[in-house]
Amino acid sequence: MIELKGKQKLWYKYILEQVDKQDSYEDKMHALDTYKFVNPKDRSNTKSIQELFNQYPDVKSNVQNYLLKNLVLDLGNPDATGFTFSKTIPDQEIFTHLRAIEKSKKKLLGDSYKVEGILTHNPEEYDQGEYYQRLMEDADQALNKTSDLDKQIGNIQSAIKASRAYFDQRANTNILSQGLGTDKPVDLDWYASIFPPFGALKLSTKFEQTPGLSEFLFGDPTPPKKVFTDKTAYNPLEAVTDLASLISKGVMQAGAGWLDWFKDKGQEIIENRKLNYSDELEMSGSAWERENIAPNQAILDSLMNEKEELINTDLLPETSLNYSNITNKIEEYRNEKDLNQTRLDKINETGFDEALRLINPEAGNVQELYDEVLRSLDNLQE
Numbered sequence: 526m527i528e529l530k531g532k533q534k535l536w537y538k539y540i541l542e543q544v545d546k547q548d549s550y551e552d553k554m555h556a557l558d559t560y561k562f563v564n565p566k567d568r569s570n571t572k573s574i575q576e577l578f579n580q581y582p583d584v585k586s587n588v589q590n591y592l593l594k595n596l597v598l599d600l601g602n603p604d605a606t607g608f609t610f611s612k613t614i615p616d617q618e619i620f621t622h623l624r625a626i627e628k629s630k631k632k633l634l635g636d637s638y639k640v641e642g643i644l645t646h647n648p649e650e651y652d653q654g655e656y657y658q659r660l661m662e663d664a665d666q667a668l669n670k671t672s673d674l675d676k677q678i679g680n681i682q683s684a685i686k687a688s689r690a691y692f693d694q695r696a697n698t699n700i701l702s703q704g705l706g707t708d709k710p711v712d713l714d715w716y717a718s719i720f721p722p723f724g725a726l727k728l729s730t731k732f733e734q735t736p737g738l739s740e741f742l743f744g745d746p747t748p749p750k751k752v753f754t755d756k757t758a759y760n761p762l763e764a765v766t767d768l769a770s771l772i773s774k775g776v777m778q779a780g781a782g783w784l785d786w787f788k789d790k791g792q793e794i795i796e797n798r799k800l801n802y803s804d805e806l807e808m809s810g811s812a813w814e815r816e817n818i819a820p821n822q823a824i825l826d827s828l829m830n831e832k833e834e835l836i837n838t839d840l841l842p843e844t845s846l847n848y849s850n851i852t853n854k855i856e857e858y859r860n861e862k863d864l865n866q867t868r869l870d871k872i873n874e875t876g877f878d879e880a881l882r883l884i885n886p887e888a889g890n891v892q893e894l895y896d897e898v899l900r901s902l903d904n905l906q907e
Contacts, residue, residue: 526590527583536577537584541591543574550596550879557588589883596883597902600876609902611875619877620895622868627891629865632656633858640888644878646866657858664851674832681825682790685818689798692813696801792822792829 529537543560547553557574564570578585602608607616623643630638635655642650651657799811806813872878877898886897 526587529583529587533581533584536581537587540574540577540584540588544588544592550592550600550876553592554879554882593880593883593902596876596879609899610877610880614871614875616899619872619875620891622872623891623895626865626868629861633861640890640894643891643894644869644872644881646869648862651858651862660851660854660858664855667851671832674828678825678828678832681821681828685821685825688813688817688821692803692806692808692810692817693798693801695803695805696810697804698802792825 539562540557543556544553547556559573561571561573562577564572578588597603597609600612601610602612608614609616610619626643627638627640630643633651633654633656637650637654794814799809799814801810802808803813808816880898880902881894884898884901886894886901888894888897
């Protein structure tokens with residue numbers, strides 16, 4: 526302690542009176558920062574403790590030494606080794622928390638980290654740090670890229686759906702009926718010339734086909750209406766070939782159709798549709814799929830693979846951030862901020878934070894800072 530005389534001794538006494546009125550060390554430190562003495566003869570004339578400290582450095586030094594000595598005696602365990610700042614929390618635990626906070630802040634804040642702010646916790650400061658900004662840039666890049674891919678995928682899926690609908694609306698028979706010619710109307714005059722009773726088949730000029738089992742079971746479109754003249758009629762053999770086609774579709778659906786359940790929209794094969802045929806387009810369902818659907822499905826597969834690759838590989842090698850883990854990375858970042866607050870709360874249960882504020886050492890890292898605080902306390906005890 527420095528020997529004080531005159532006004533310095535008197536101000537020292539007044540300051541200690543105000544400090545000792547406070548119950549907690551936090552309140553004592555607050556009083557040092559904010560309390561102002563008022564001249565009873567002129568109440569507009571005030572002088573803060575900080576102004577007195579600037580005017581009388583020796584008063585400041587003695588007040589700090591007084592507080593440090595009492596802090597260690599009141600909060601620490603002076604009779605034991607390693608419990609300088611708390612009776613229950615060892616010095617080693619305080620230092621462990623300090624190093625953990627320093628490591629975390631260096632990672633999250635980057636170049637903006639300063640050891641002087643080791644015991645401050647400002648969530649906005651973290652969000653302005655290099656780590657979070659880079660994380661947000663990577664997230665934006667991934668989301669924008671995925672959004673573009675999703676739009677392209679949707680466009681291709683719509684094209685595939687429209688192309689299939691176009692064929693379905695014109696598919697008026699099946700490849701078996703078309704191949705055997707049973708889908709063609711019967712020439713009654715030709716049959717009547719061979720067998721006269723066929724002339725009695727001239728029953729109607731029109732035959733409108735209604736949805737059948739194929740449409741009900743497999744979602745096939747209802748074939749266009751078949752129009753007959755007074756010289757033609759429905760070929761009864763078409764019912765036989767239609768039935769055969771229907772059975773074939775059932776076998777195909779049971780064998781492979783269920784695989785479409787596990788495919789993304791637009792990537793379905795729809796095996797049973799391959800048996801359909803369109804006289805207007807002069808093409809079977811299989812040929813239509815091969816020439817009009819397969820090329821778009823190849824594009825769709827490429828886009829799907831690109832999206833899968835984006836989801837499961839590193840966005841930028843230098844960041845080691847995966848798109849699939851970006852949400853987790855953001856959650857980990859927030860958890861780390863919260864953990865630093867928990868670490869800080871643990872330190873604040875001790876007297877280390879008050880000691881640090883009183884000593885205010887210059888240091889380049891936590892180790893130097895911690896050592897300087899302990900060294901100042903050792904000198905004080907001497």
